Amino acid sequence: MTVCATMRAMETARPNTAPLAGIRVLEFAGLGPAPYGGMLLADLGADVLRIERPGAAELFGVPNPPVDRGKRTLVLDLKEASSVDLCLRIVEKADVLIEGFRPGVMERLGLGPDAALGRNPTLIYARMTGWGQDGPIAQTAGHDLTFLALTGALHAIGPADGLPVPPLNLVGDMGGGGTFLVIGILAALLERQKSGLGQVIDAAILDGTVSQLAMILGLRGNGLWNQPRGHNFLDGGLPFYRTYRCSDGKFIAVGALEPKFFAELIRGLGLDRSIYLPQQYDRSQWPALHRQLEEIFAGKPRDEWASLFEGSDACLVPVLDFEEAARHPHNTGRSTFIEVDGKLQPSPAPRFSRSETSPGRHNERGDGGKEALKDWGVCE
Numbered sequence: 001m002t003v004c005a006t007m008r009a010m011e012t013a014r015p016n017t018a019p020l021a022g023i024r025v026l027e028f029a030g031l032g033p034a035p036y037g038g039m040l041l042a043d044l045g046a047d048v049l050r051i052e053r054p055g056a057a058e059l060f061g062v063p064n065p066p067v068d069r070g071k072r073t074l075v076l077d078l079k080e081a082s083s084v085d086l087c088l089r090i091v092e093k094a095d096v097l098i099e100g101f102r103p104g105v106m107e108r109l110g111l112g113p114d115a116a117l118g119r120n121p122t123l124i125y126a127r128m129t130g131w132g133q134d135g136p137i138a139q140t141a142g143h144d145l146t147f148l149a150l151t152g153a154l155h156a157i158g159p160a161d162g163l164p165v166p167p168l169n170l171v172g173d174m175g176g177g178g179t180f181l182v183i184g185i186l187a188a189l190l191e192r193q194k195s196g197l198g199q200v201i202d203a204a205i206l207d208g209t210v211s212q213l214a215m216i217l218g219l220r221g222n223g224l225w226n227q228p229r230g231h232n233f234l235d236g237g238l239p240f241y242r243t244y245r246c247s248d249g250k251f252i253a254v255g256a257l258e259p260k261f262f263a264e265l266i267r268g269l270g271l272d273r274s275i276y277l278p279q280q281y282d283r284s285q286w287p288a289l290h291r292q293l294e295e296i297f298a299g300k301p302r303d304e305w306a307s308l309f310e311g312s313d314a315c316l317v318p319v320l321d322f323e324e325a326a327r328h329p330h331n332t333g334r335s336t337f338i339e340v341d342g343k344l345q346p347s348p349a350p351r352f353s354r355s356e357t358s359p360g361r362h363n364e365r366g367d368g369g370k371e372a373l374k375d376w377g378v379c380e
Contacts, residue, residue: 018045019355023189024376025049026087026094027071028111029056032144032169033177033205034100034128035067040182041096042070042360043348049094049372051076051087052365066345070360074369084110086378091116091123093376096185100128103138113200123198124188128181130172132204144172147205153213160230160237176208239290240265240280243319250302251319254293264314269296 023046027038035050042048048071076083088111091097097116099106106112106127113125130147131138145166148154153172158165184201192198219225219233231237240256256265259280266276279285297305306318320328326337326344338345338359348357373379 017354017356018358019352020044020046023047023096024094025096025098026051026090027098028100028106029053029073030100030128032100032173033181034098035065036174036178037126037128037181037185038071038098039067039069040178041185043357045355045357046096047372047375048072049074049090049369049376051078053077064341064362064364066340066359069340069345069362070358072363072368072372073366074372075366078109078111087111088115088119089378090373090376092120093378094120094123095189096124096126098126098128098181098185103127103129103133117198117200121197122192124185124192124201125198126181126185126188126201126203128177128203130177130205132206133202144169144177144205147176148172148209151206151209151213153209156216156229156232156235158229160228164229171212172205172209175212176210177203177205180208180211237286239286239293242290244294244297246297246302246305247299248301252297252302252305253317253319255315257315261313261315264312265316268309268312268314268316269293 020041023041025038025041025046025048027035027048027050029035029050029052038048038050050068050071050073052073052075054075054077076086078084078087091111099111107114113127116125117123127133129138130142131140145154148167148171154164154166156164157167157171181201181203184203188199188201216225216234225232227237229235234241236242238257240254240262243251243253245251254265256262259277262280263273263277266273276289279289300308302318305316309316318324322344325331326339331337335347338347340359340362345359348359351357370379
C-alpha cells in the first residue's frame, strides 16, 4: 500500500492568527540548528512536515525533544526512488525546504536545489551547515564547539586563568545557526513577494556566529577590547560586570555597566559613593575593586543578596539553575517556560500584539505525515 493510499486523520493545534499560518515547510531531519529553525517556524504557525529516516535514533536518546514540537513527520527511505519522487511532489506544494546535511548530500539524493527549484521556482531552499556550502573545509565534520573555535568567539569566552569555555551550544548552533537560518528564510519569503521567485539560502554557523561578534569587533577596533581573555568589557574583566560566589556557594550576577546603575550598586552595598563612583572606569582600580567585591559578596547567601537588591537598578540578580528559573516570579508571570509531560520547554518567542503563537503538540515518529500530504494536496 502506498503512502498516499493510507491516510490517517490527526488533529493539528495551530492558531489561524499565527504569523506564519499558511506557510508550508518541508524539513529533512537532522541535528541541532536545522530542527531548531524548524521549531521556531512551527511555533510561529508554519505547517512543518519533517522527513525522518527509517531507524533513525533520537538525539542523545531523548524522545520527543522540544525542537521537534509542532511538526508532523513522515518516515521515508531516501535511497528509494519512489521516496525521492514523493519528496519532489511535496516540494511542489512547499514554501520552504530545510536541510542540514553536508554539502552535496542532497544533490546525490536527487533533491538538490536544481531539482527542487526546477519543480517549484518559488521555493525557499534553506541549507544549514557549520562551515558553509563552500570553502577549504566545507566537507569536514564539526560541531558547535569546533565551528566556534574558528570565529574567535570561543577564545574570548572563559576565565582569565583557565581554558576557553564552551557556551553550551547557544552561540553557535542555536544563535549563529538556527536563528540566522530563520532570519534568512523570513527575508527570502518577503523578497519573494516582490520577485515571485524562490532562492537558495546558505546558512552557516560560522557566518552567523561572526555576525553576532559585531559589537565585540567594534570594541576591539576602537581599542576597547585589547586585553587577554577575562580582562575586557563583557568577558568578566570589569568588576561590575561579572559573577560572584556567595557564602552558600551559589552565585549572583552583576551587570552595572552604566554609571547610574553602578551608583545603585555602590549605594546598595553601603560603600562611599564619593570614593567609588570616580573609579568605575579607571582600569588601575579594577583589581582592588574586584577583590573587595569578592569579599563583600562572600559574606551573605545568594538569595539574601537578591532580596536586598530586588527592584533596584543595580543590575544584580541571582544566578538560577533551570528549576529555579522556571519558578521565578517574572518567568511564571510571563509563562516563559512551559511544562510538557513534566518536562520543561521554552515558550514560543517573540510575542505579538495580535498574532497568536503556540508550541504545538508532540507527534510520535511518523505521525501526521500522511495527513499532511492530504492537506498539502500531494495526495487525494
